[in-house]
Amino acid sequence: MKRLTCPVCGRFVYFDSLSCLACGTDLVHEPRAVEMRELAVRESCANRDAIGCNWLAEAPGGLCASCALTEILPDLSVSGNLLRWKRIEDAKRRLVQTLIRLHLPLVSRAGNRLRFHLLADEVQADGSVKQVMTGHDNGLVTLNIAEADDDRREAMRLGMGERYRTLLGHCRHEVGHFYFDVLVEEGGRRPEFDRIFGDPDADYQEALQRHYDEGPPEDWAEGFVSAYATMHPWEDFAETFAHWMHMVDGLETAVAYNLAEGADPFGGDPIEPLVAAWVPLSVAMNAMSRSLGQPDLYPFVIGPRVVEKLGFVHGLLRDRLASAA
Template identity: 50%
Template sequence: MRRFDCPSCGHEVFFANTACLSCGTALVYAPGRGFLPSTDGDGFCANREAIGCNWAGESPDGLCLSCQHTLIVPDLTVAGNAERWARLEAAKRPVIRALHHLRLPLTDAQGQPAPVFELKGDPLASDAPKVMTGHDNGTITLNIAEADDAERAAIRQSLGEPYRTLTGHFRHEVAHHYWQVLTGGEPARLDALRAVFGDERQDYAAALEAHYRDGPPPDWSQHFISAYASSHPWEDFAETWAHVMHLLDGLETARAFRLVPGDLPLDLADLAALPMARLAEAWAALSVALNAVNQAMGHETFYPFVLTPPVVAKMEAVRQMIQRA
């Protein structure tokens, strides 16, 4: 994330701000242009009042670039769902910003927003099937229970995950969409991915069942960014894509605050043009330092992952895929 200044007084403002804390100017964020002043409320996203969206309305119905991608919102008659929706959208906005700055396609062949998100809560009936987070042909479903910190922590613990965040969910799920979009079903592009991640045509349901029954292979940490990545080539790709996005967004933020070497570019797209080996080197140095700072403060580890050479090679394949797009 870049650093931003108030367009009225020059005071620093942050990505989630709806107003400058120094001069009180109402702010509206426009992807690619930064923050713009809006003293009379013109240009606000239609969801500003409901969920605190601070982006500029762009669509005919007044929705911003990010909110246009949400197809279904939670049932707002259920207590707490408005807050859950707001937290989910706050986690989605930096993901959409990154996709926009990396010039990845955000519309389908008909010019409609893609991917789209369905943010659903579990049915009230105890015997009804629960909402499963996942991707299906450009539609990403997220269970809004993930917006509750305690619920998300419980799921993380039950699955033995070292890291589980809302933004990470969005980054992982959009990867499944871009596997489809950026390969376009073309054999040469699919073969290139299969050479790195394996053949995705193996039975997905059976692979996941085996993963949850038997666990990952003993040496998974040498070849995969996470244990879950070892379950199936699609999940390996999605987990790897998510970590490429973690690195790019994290390094952009660190560069803006001068926490990494000054020879790294400031812009997200320019960072993505660098070889992954260079990005991983800078990220490793940063994450080791921030892991130590977090531990000194009594917090959980900042980045509990190891970037082995095979993992960096997979991340490089994803980076090149993004660059070609």
């Protein structure tokens, strides 16, 4: 993320700032220009008062580009759901900001629109619980809003033996499935994909069963960015896509705060210098986290085969940047 400043006094403000702490100016974020403006009447997203969305409305009095993608909100009469919705939208704006920067289409050639349903588990009349599965289907991303509760998300992370579980990570992973359809399938990149990731037409249910019965292969870290990525080539791609986004956003932030130099993730750099800048930076971030008694910020190792996979994603997205330029 770029470093943002107050348009009036020039002090530094955050991506989610609603006003400048120094001069009190009300702020609105313009996601296409990636800049903060002084808020004018009817310019803000209609969700500003409800959930603190600080983005510019697409049309006066309407929603912003990110909130507009949410088709189903949680039931706001349920206590806690307003906060869950807010947390999910906070994470989603970071995702959508990157999608806008990359000029990625929000509709596939087949006509599937990227959209979000934020749903809760439901207790049925017979007392059983109908669980919401977080996932993707033809552009529809379903998120279980329980993921917005820190205690429940952490319990799920531990239960699944994962190293990392965040709302932003879910957002980035699930849209990875959508951009598999858009950029790989519809983009005619299957031969290269199949060579690097394997056959995405392999039986998914069988792979899922095997993953939960046997776990990942012992040497998974040599070829995959996460244990979950070993499950199926689709999941490998979605995990790699999410990590590409973690890396470019993290690198851009580091450059903006003078913590790294020379890497321009949204420029024309190939993957190798980006990874070469990211790896020592992530090691330093982890060391810093440990110094403060916190868990590792980026608990992952990027091996050579993962670099190849990240390079494939990077190529797809650089093509987008080049074609939009």
